[in-house]
Amino acid sequence: MEQIIAPETRVDRRALLAAGITVVLWASAFVAIRSAAQYFSPGALALGRLLAGSVVLGVIWLARREGLPPRAAWPGILGSGLLWFGLYMVVLNWGEQEVDAGTAAMVVNVGPMLIALLGGWLLREGFPPRLLAGMAVSFAGAVVVGISMSDGGRASIVGVLLCLLAAVTYAGGVVCQKPALKHASALQVTTFGCFVGTAACLPFAGPLVTEIAAAPLPATLNVVYLGVFPTALAFTTWAYALARTTAGKMGATTYVVPALVVLMAWAVLGEVPGWLTLAGGLLCLAGVAVSRGGARRASPVT
Numbered sequence: 001m002e003q004i005i006a007p008e009t010r011v012d013r014r015a016l017l018a019a020g021i022t023v024v025l026w027a028s029a030f031v032a033i034r035s036a037a038q039y040f041s042p043g044a045l046a047l048g049r050l051l052a053g054s055v056v057l058g059v060i061w062l063a064r065r066e067g068l069p070p071r072a073a074w075p076g077i078l079g080s081g082l083l084w085f086g087l088y089m090v091v092l093n094w095g096e097q098e099v100d101a102g103t104a105a106m107v108v109n110v111g112p113m114l115i116a117l118l119g120g121w122l123l124r125e126g127f128p129p130r131l132l133a134g135m136a137v138s139f140a141g142a143v144v145v146g147i148s149m150s151d152g153g154r155a156s157i158v159g160v161l162l163c164l165l166a167a168v169t170y171a172g173g174v175v176c177q178k179p180a181l182k183h184a185s186a187l188q189v190t191t192f193g194c195f196v197g198t199a200a201c202l203p204f205a206g207p208l209v210t211e212i213a214a215a216p217l218p219a220t221l222n223v224v225y226l227g228v229f230p231t232a233l234a235f236t237t238w239a240y241a242l243a244r245t246t247a248g249k250m251g252a253t254t255y256v257v258p259a260l261v262v263l264m265a266w267a268v269l270g271e272v273p274g275w276l277t278l279a280g281g282l283l284c285l286a287g288v289a290v291s292r293g294g295a296r297r298a299s300p301v302t
Contacts, residue, residue, distance in 0.1 A: 015244040018237035025237075027105070027260035029230035031268050033093055034101040036222040039215035042093035043204030045223060048212070050085060050198040052227020057191040057236070069184035069192055076180025077192045084173025085197025085235075090204075092166040098159020100271040105261035106281030107163035110138045113287060114171035134290040141283025144276065178242060186239035194231065258285065 036045055069077060096104045113134050180189045212220055258281055265271040 015241040018241040022234045022238040022241065023257055024260065025230045025234035027257045027264060029226055029234075030096070030101040030105045030257075030261045031264045032222045032226050032230070033096050034104075034265065034269060034271070036219050036226070037093060037097050039219040040093075040211050040223065041204075041207050042090050042097065043201060044208035044211050045093045045226075046086070046089035047198065047201040047204045047208050048220075048223040049089060049226040049231055050194060050201055052224045053194050053231030053235075054191075054198045054227075056228050056232040057187070057194050060232075061187055061191045064187065066185055066188055069180070069188040073180040073182075073184035073189065076176045076178070077184070077189055078196055079176030080173040080180065080189070081193040081196025082200055083169045083176060085193050085231075086200035088166050088169040088173060089197070090201065091162050091169060095159045095162030095166055098156055099163065101265040101269065102258065102262035102271060103160070103277055103281065104163050104166075105258040106141075106277075106284050107160055108167045108170065109258050110164065110284050110287070111167040111170040111174075113138055114167055115174050118171055118175045130290055134287040136287070137290055138284045138287025141280045141285075141287060144280030144283060174242070177239065181239060181243040186236055186243055190232075190236045190239045194235070 033045065040048065092104065092108065095107075099107075177189060177193070212223075262272070
């Protein structure tokens, strides 16, 4: 008896490719942020990244003449813009001043589980026992990471807590963004979300001007890279894929990010987390895997 996948469960290969591009570019962002953080404060780095992304997205949006998003899309655009493009980037930059890139990626990758949690609450999808168990495992992992990085001090624990906050704002941004994609295109949602985040970070304009003047060219180019690729391109490919699947499934595609970040950070920055840090990170990911392990599978069609 041959197993045939029902049409509604077939993978959209273009969406899968878009998700793959997103994952690779977001992994590179953790490394670029860690490098640029030596010369830029968290708020200034976020604003510089968002300005570069807004310019690129704005040019593409004007060239494609897609117009303004419909009114129904604006609540989601505002929510994702403030939480994900704005607060998330500032908090993540701050966190990466305290912990290495690989550790930050591991802790932030609790986000997919939080997406499932928020989906259960806001979208009335329920709270399966696996989700609650996964939350407990991931929290334990975050504690282990914090202890391994602290060496008796407070700074690294603060960094882990900031990365956890980044995971919360990331999850909130995704949950806000998903409904907006029912009414507007991926480009519209990404472009105007980036505009909103940029406006929210304008109070950091003064420090940005001062720090650009003092920073070496490679650090400034890192900021531009963050805006053009992990922001303008990767957030658009993410939105494209998210519009064609569920928030939970899209969150699951980011599970590979920490492994990619550790490899990139080792190659570019010479940063390799210790064994206890890796163990804590694996616990974070194991919690996410447990929370998603009960996902419904397609029935065979004969």
